[in-house]
Amino acid sequence: MKKVQTISEIRKIVSSVKAEGKTAGLVPTMGALHEGHLSLIKKANSECDFVVVSVFVNPTQFAPDEDLESYPRNLSEDLKRSEKAGADVVFAPLVSSMYPEPQRVWVDVEGPLTETLCGASRPGHFRGVATVCTKLFNIVQPDRAYFGEKDAQQLAVIRAAARQLNMPLEIVGCPIVREENGLAMSSRNDYLSEKQREQAGVLYESLELCRELFDSGERNTARLKSKIRETIRTCPSADIDYIEIVRKDTFQSEEDITAESLAAIAVQIGPARLIDNITLNP
Amino acid sequence: MKKVQTISEIRKIVSSVKAEGKTAGLVPTMGALHEGHLSLIKKANSECDFVVVSVFVNPTQFAPDEDLESYPRNLSEDLKRSEKAGADVVFAPLVSSMYPEPQRVWVDVEGPLTETLCGASRPGHFRGVATVCTKLFNIVQPDRAYFGEKDAQQLAVIRAAARQLNMPLEIVGCPIVREENGLAMSSRNDYLSEKQREQAGVLYESLELCRELFDSGERNTARLKSKIRETIRTCPSADIDYIEIVRKDTFQSEEDITAESLAAIAVQIGPARLIDNITLNP
Known part of the structure; x- marks a missing residue:
């Protein structure tokens, strides 16, 4: 399975796949893949001809006092697990590729959808999420993108952004995967x-x-x-x-x-x- | 030349064009086409295999006290002029197709780019422009989109949005066309x-x-x-x-x-x- 770091290379790969009439699925992740992520990859693999897993710890969705620095990173393990679950390529861009200049353009989702729950506790979080997902969708151009229902509000925000901006893809939500004691995988x-x-x-x-x-x-x-x-x-x-x-x-x-x-x-x-x-x- | 009103139909048409390996160009307009617009269509026609002209007076870029109601509309004349300039299809959606529910998702371009000039005089204008262009790009999925340099700030805003959101298209700016006394066409x-x-x-x-x-x-x-x-x-x-x-x-x-x-x-x-x-x- 291939690991790709540059935007131009992942674009080339997916566009040649789509030129053959095949469908592409994207599983956007921040890495440190667990069984929840793997269930998304498997679902994507069952519905799409070609599966891209993105691994990118997105700085714009973390507040300055949050855990951006300590967020777990383990790309070599992520590659193995992605492959085993059925991914065709892992796209792991550098921060400097995704944000080559100070970001001034944002996808803002307004209203109760981003003002309640995590939106109230983490101001700016969903702006960062919606923006990076829009970027990833525009880079990879998948037919479908897969998200876990644990992040229910994130899923609703992304569905709203995709619907109201007429993004040409389907957003697929997948059930929460839990540890034996019921703890949601994270x-x-x-x-x-x-x-x-x-x-x-x-x-x-x-x-x-x-x-x-x-x-x-x-x-x-x-x-x-x-x-x-x-x-x-x-x-x-x-x-x-x-x-x-x-x-x-x-x-x-x-x-x-x-x-x-x-x-x-x-x-x-x-x-x-x-x-x-x-x-x-x- | 075809006139298309629905999002699903224009998507079908452009995707079948692109499936043949052809390139598509989009000229987004608010109608009332003049020589400036026609120069964009001609430029698109010279660079792309298939040219879509969109005609849509976008309500979200007008403030309540502005000229949304009185803005000139003349679709039948626009169709003739588009065809003559080399368009393959005119996409003229209804407001209710572009905004089927209250819009809550916006593409916001921040900083001096939208705070000066028309951004200062017309608050919210460029948010409406960036959002409707993003929607049109996602609907039509052109390889290139053409804008006039008369709206220099609009062009810069759209270039910034396309670049920072990694939109998979090229934004092409075209020179101002003027009347005999120098007045820019509008x-x-x-x-x-x-x-x-x-x-x-x-x-x-x-x-x-x-x-x-x-x-x-x-x-x-x-x-x-x-x-x-x-x-x-x-x-x-x-x-x-x-x-x-x-x-x-x-x-x-x-x-x-x-x-x-x-x-x-x-x-x-x-x-x-x-x-x-x-x-x-x-």
């Missing part, structure tokens, strides 16, 4: 000690209890959120960033759930800010 | 009475006198701008919006010209806001 799980990793199971546990309550008929979002909060608080090392229940279509909250909704949480455990979510469908 | 010239049209020759006259002064060795931008101002003031019906001299690369002003620069003006004459510019190269 590159940031690498920051956790073994004990913290175990404790982090409380995130999914809290969402499962929320779903149980929902399934028993509870529709009041305050009470559903309370259930999540009290569950997470049983873990003394967990520091809640947010617990929200929002409509999946608008990312706005309701007093009582009336439409397909997302129960989404962000929790700091030790050095790692972890996010997770489930869908509640009345 | 759809908004239709707003002028015969007498105003004659008077509007003062815009180019002022730029020509500025260039004469520059050619005689003057580099001080204040004095060069004074020459423009005093010339325009000889026309009592001319109301100056701005007179600026900025570097072409940064759109920032200097005390003395040291690099290729743009002398750019915006002047209201009767009902029409007119713009014009020349390049000064030391």
